[in-house]
Amino acid sequence: MDQRLSFVTLAVRDLERSRTFYVDGLGWEAAVHVEGDVLMIQVGEHVVLSLWVAEHFEGEVGPIVRGEGVAPITLSHNVATAAEVDAVLETARAAGADPVHPGEEREWGGYTGYFGDPDGYRWEIATNPGPIGQVVLP
Template sequence: MSLEPRISMITLGVADVAAATTFYHRLGFRRSSASNDDVTFFHMKGTVLGLFGRDALAADADVEPTRPQSFEGVALAHNLSSRAEVDAAWAFAVDCGARPVKTPHEVFWGGYSGYFADPDGHLWELAHNPFMQLDGQGHMTLPD
């Protein structure tokens, strides 16, 4: 047996599901009717984003809850078609309440990116990678 290489859902542990839901709604994410007071599901292209209480998520995984650190070792990436789109998306996220982490600029590998954090500190990278094309649905395509 092998595990098919895909991610069906990303669940973020958050301090306040309602507040986190409001933030992502401001970004333009569309909430599913499957959501309730304890968990929010957002429609994404090709996957689902879930928001669940941090302690409840730890309990579900049968691990000890921890308090967020300044860096959790994970970043979610949203790739865009141009540097201008990165700049516009980053400014929009900050206007929606994101904490600016790294202003978009040229990066060592030849692309252009910046970072913001959601209200719980989850990092999002907004990037333009001239070496990786986006298909018609905005999915990154990799060479074989």
């Protein structure tokens, strides 16, 4: 198996709300949009973010664990500077992200903040020092 990731699929409660957030709010471009089913956004050269209606997700993948708290996953969008982190967080806030945690210096040397999308998935906006941080920048 090749060492790569092709799709990240998130189960969403309201596809139109998610489309409004990601496409209208963040300014991303839909690659595929099937109303009432799925929205796919190419987020990298060979990577697609797929937002799939929760009921359809469960029908194929299996029951979703539900309850209080944050899903045990973060999606990270890395940028080159702390100022860019703050700018992206402000864009997310303007798009309706909730919550938005401001950027801060981390003990491991990076600068990160977080926002929640309409389904509560947490996006980390980060500048990451060192060689691995450079690998993920365009």
